[in-house]
């Protein structure tokens with residue numbers, strides 16, 4: 206499985222790195238791009254237009270403020286696009302959340318929580334795992350480990 210990870214500014218990197226960390230943990234290949242829907246639209250178009258031909262399964266796009274990046278990427282590819290609204294302004298990410306989630310009918314972007322880069326990566330893995338039994342098994346183990354941790358914490362709480 207190979208995914209794309211795009212961010213609108215280097216100021217988004219501390220949040221988007223959480224997605225990269227997940228892909229490293231799951232040994233998933235990732236193309237990373239810094240490009241802006243407003244500042245470098247041609248770079249965004251070039252990246253998205255042949256993303257399927259390069260073997261990407263889906264694209265995660267993180268942006269703050271007037272966050273058009275995920276929607277613009279979605280306009281250039283039929284791959285699933287996962288949007289991560291970033292808290293980058295005095296509106297604390299609500300601006301980006303509303304910009305990303307309110308796509309026109311027929312043009313979906315799967316929108317995560319504000320700063321939800323980790324869940325974006327896990328959702329991308331779930332998409333890839335639909336046709337990859339080894340990745341599906343890894344993800345199942347991840348979920349089982351998470352459940353075991355909660356159960357262990359509860360047990361400790363009862364002591």
Ligand code: RP5
Pocket residue numbers: 212213214215216217241267268269270271291293
């Ligand atoms: C958006 O504007 C970026 O995605 C970033 O979240 C925000 C601020 O960008 P910088 O001014 O820090 O480059 O386009």
